[in-house]
Amino acid sequence: MKAGVIIVEDNRAVREDLAALVRTDERLSLLGAFGSAEEALRESPGLQPTLAVMDINLPKMSGIECVFRLKERLPRLLVLMLTVYEDDDSIFRALKAGANGYLVKRDAAEKLTDALHEVQHGGAPMSAHIARQVVQFFHRSERPATLSEQPSPREREILELLVKGLVLKEIAEQLGIGLETVRTHVNHIYQKLHVRSRTEAVVKYLRQGG
Amino acid sequence: MKAGVIIVEDNRAVREDLAALVRTDERLSLLGAFGSAEEALRESPGLQPTLAVMDINLPKMSGIECVFRLKERLPRLLVLMLTVYEDDDSIFRALKAGANGYLVKRDAAEKLTDALHEVQHGGAPMSAHIARQVVQFFHRSERPATLSEQPSPREREILELLVKGLVLKEIAEQLGIGLETVRTHVNHIYQKLHVRSRTEAVVKYLRQGG
DNA sequence: CTGCCCATCCCCCGAACGTGGGATGTTCAC
DNA sequence: GTGAACATCCCACGTTCGGGGGATGGGCAG
Structure with missing residues (x-):
């Protein structure tokens, strides 16, 4: 049983590269590739995808907001965020919205399909720098002094x-x-x-x- | 330049398995392997390790407490936790104490040295199930209103x-x-x-x- | 006993804050 | 192109705060 995947990415070239990666993996089935959050929200419910690859930086509605809304309609959808930015504000807002993994784009070509599997099987793949920031969130900064x-x-x-x-x-x-x-x-x-x-x-x- | 590693693990057989893994990796140098938190705290400052492999379940002082105290003396030490438990309480307490990565023991044989490198180079390797729990910590339950x-x-x-x-x-x-x-x-x-x-x-x- | 810390009360003053009002320009959706 | 949402600016009013000061009594340690 292949896992259904949707892709949301505004840059057409990048979107097609991602789509090609998904197509070449025999465990995955590409259900749709959208250029905007609005399109994804409109089309996805009928496709019943298992996995989503979501660019964070989209025109109009952001990928973060899109995740939030998609999850309302498809609570069991698993989302892998893609970003060029590594600023922690985006990371944590995306995680709060319900993202299950978080890759920087330069890792995507190499790791996308593996990351999708990991997401599907209960993991939360993150690029190294992202993971470190998430972990560091928990580190207690200050000692309570004397x-x-x-x-x-x-x-x-x-x-x-x-x-x-x-x-x-x-x-x-x-x-x-x-x-x-x-x-x-x-x-x-x-x-x-x-x-x-x-x-x-x-x-x-x-x-x-x- | 090899990275100095210490190991803290009470079970002798497991400790020696871990030590063997570290020794076989040419980028790592094993500085010490200890059977208790107390021993590690006593010996480590002189060794100036870069990385630590820390069992979470130790007699007397726990691995979590040990991490906390080690980090006081060696603030730049990077710690990879090892556990058989996957309960979230331990995970979050370990992260708060300053852990930089978190593997379940059954992943150790295969992933230990890779994980140590990842830690050293700014990542935060986590076993799939652990990563998922960490990420889920952030997932919002409530809608932020409209x-x-x-x-x-x-x-x-x-x-x-x-x-x-x-x-x-x-x-x-x-x-x-x-x-x-x-x-x-x-x-x-x-x-x-x-x-x-x-x-x-x-x-x-x-x-x-x- | 003599400090020292804590909890309590009081006063003054200037700075900062919260609330209400109105105003302009931009951008973007419908 | 009308309107909504946003970011920007301005004013005035009364309230609240933060930083000084000083004062009393209780408890506990040296």
């Missing part, structure tokens, strides 16, 4: 209310203490976290395992 | 600067636009995210958008 600089329990409590988006007055009411007291605690928090604004404090708290 | 309510590219750009803790004036300077323009963008962001303060916007962005 123990004496960690917020006291009361301060941590207030920090959590700040994260919830409460303003000082609301925190004061909720804890049954004075506004000025809250202000003092918050200032102490800033000093301990070495920040100078609520936003920085909240970001730091969320990032290091709060 | 498309029209998603921040525009410009707004997202400003949102990211807010996350960095910049104040409006600094954002204006950095982007070369007026303070009031920034204020307008920020207000639009609030409306789209259904929040009423910078803190709420930043939290929402970090938790489900960025």
Whole structure:
């Protein structure tokens, strides 16, 4: 049983190169090759593809948005993203949209069909540089400094209310203490976290395992 | 120039198999093979290894804890985790501790040396099932509301600067636009995210958008 | 006992922020 | 070509914040 594949890529030459690669692989069956996200969204549901090769940089609707919408109609579709860019913003937005693998274009000629199989069999092929960025997402950046600089329990409590988006007055009411007291605690928090604004404090708290 | 490798694996037979694999690769140089995390921590700093092969399941101190401590002493060390388990808790804890790649043991014989090279050259090799779990971590469950309510590219750009803790004036300077323009963008962001303060916007962005 | 840290309260001030309004030009879809 | 969405700019108002200052009492360690 061959796996049905669609291709979405605006550059015609590249699209045909990709199509040729898919055609030469006997385990794959090319169901369609589209030049735009809109076309892919219109045609794909009837084709019931198993796999999609998706360029990230498309005119009008981006490949990322296209993935998101395709997955709504075809939840079991597996998507391999192709990109020339390696900037992390695109990577993570694509992954969030539901991409199952992520190749840079210069790897495509060599690895496309293998990557498609890997995707189909439960893997998540990524070009080396992409994989590293994904893994690095998890690396904890900062050590929590010295123990004496960690917020006291009361301060941590207030920090959590700040994260919830409460303003000082609301925190004061909720804890049954004075506004000025809250202000003092918050200032102490800033000093301990070495920040100078609520936003920085909240970001730091969320990032290091709060 | 060969890359120095250490191995940490409690099972002697497995350890020697791994050591043999490393020795047969002419681009690698085996500096040490240890049966416990404690031994590795004691001996490694003097060896200045470039790469480490780390079993995740060790007696006493776990491989995850060992990675964390090794990285404190050798921040540039690159670590390839080995495991029999594929449960996601271990995966993510290992990644947070600083692992750069993650193989299941049954892949080791075949892929160990290739994976070590990939790690050394900026990649993050993962067994298929592991990679899939990592990628799936990012998959969004919830719809970010309607498309029209998603921040525009410009707004997202400003949102990211807010996350960095910049104040409006600094954002204006950095982007070369007026303070009031920034204020307008920020207000639009609030409306789209259904929040009423910078803190709420930043939290929402970090938790489900960025 | 004498510090030291914590939690609490209070005041002042200038800067930054959130909200409301209006305005112009571009681009792109219908 | 009309309109919607976007990016840009401007103003005014009241509120909130952040950074100073100082003060009290409790608890715990040296």
